[in-house]
Amino acid sequence: MQHFPPLRLATRRSPLALWQANWVSDQLRQLGYPTELVLLTSRGDTDQAPIDGTRGVGFFTKRIQQALLDGEADIAVHSLKDLPTETDPAFTLAAIPPRAAVGDCLISGSEKNFAQLPPQAVIGTGSRRRAAQLLHQREDVQVEPIRGNVQSRLQKLADGLFDAIVLAEAGLSRLEMTQHVTERLPLDLMLPAPGQGALGIETRSDNQRITEITQQLDDAVTRAAVTAERKLLSHLSGGCLAPIAALATATDESLHLKAVVLSADGKTRLFHEASDTIANAAELGVVVAEQLRADGADAFIEAAR
């Protein structure tokens, strides 16, 4: 094999981000490529105010992408659900590896599951998608914002600031913290964010050698599923802040997409689902987005901006 300098992987410094970058690094090493990590701090890590419409887009991902543009790193490792759907032609989403657990979990201080929490229970989540789905099921619960990495959120729960919090199972399982899970929320109660549980690995479009190396980590079925989910999100002009949830699952040649759009208070829940071939993943996203739109989704998405 030819000798090349190590592939430089850009990542945030949170334990979850480091786990993910180390996982990608291991995969590349198994293919015979030396690697090193480039640790960066994003605005999403330093700024702990609630994420809102003017500050949210690319909050966790822009700094990592900048390292590629500046020549500080070759490969950017993101949580796909944090990566905006608006793409910059300077970057190529070279690999989407096999997806981990897709769902969300309730972690409650009292070990009570969602249905058993006391009236007016305080649930910590900064996600409008999670908040609206919780409120749709139980209008009495109080949803309060929470920020910070997985560990610091669990600490806030332990400190008694909340009765329960909601976190992605993917993050907890990667960090080997699933012992904290009280309840895996059923998908009909809590549909995940588009791309949840998947990694997005970007390279510079003008670096063909590194793009081709990275493409070896791509999983075609996961890519098809998240393509449908992300196309739905972009077609609804959703961004990561809108109360939009979507999950595509693949069986053999076919892909099934479920999606919901909710009012912020959870009182209205629009749901649609459809199937198509894996090859038509993007079209499937558009079809379900249009069904939601026909039911009035745009007004709820606009209200969340």
Ligand SMILES: NCc1[nH]cc(CCC(=O)O)c1CC(=O)O
């Ligand atoms: N918004 C932060 C974020 N981005 C990705 C994950 C979890 C891992 C994943 O979904 O791939 C998390 C934490 C969470 O939502 O609990």
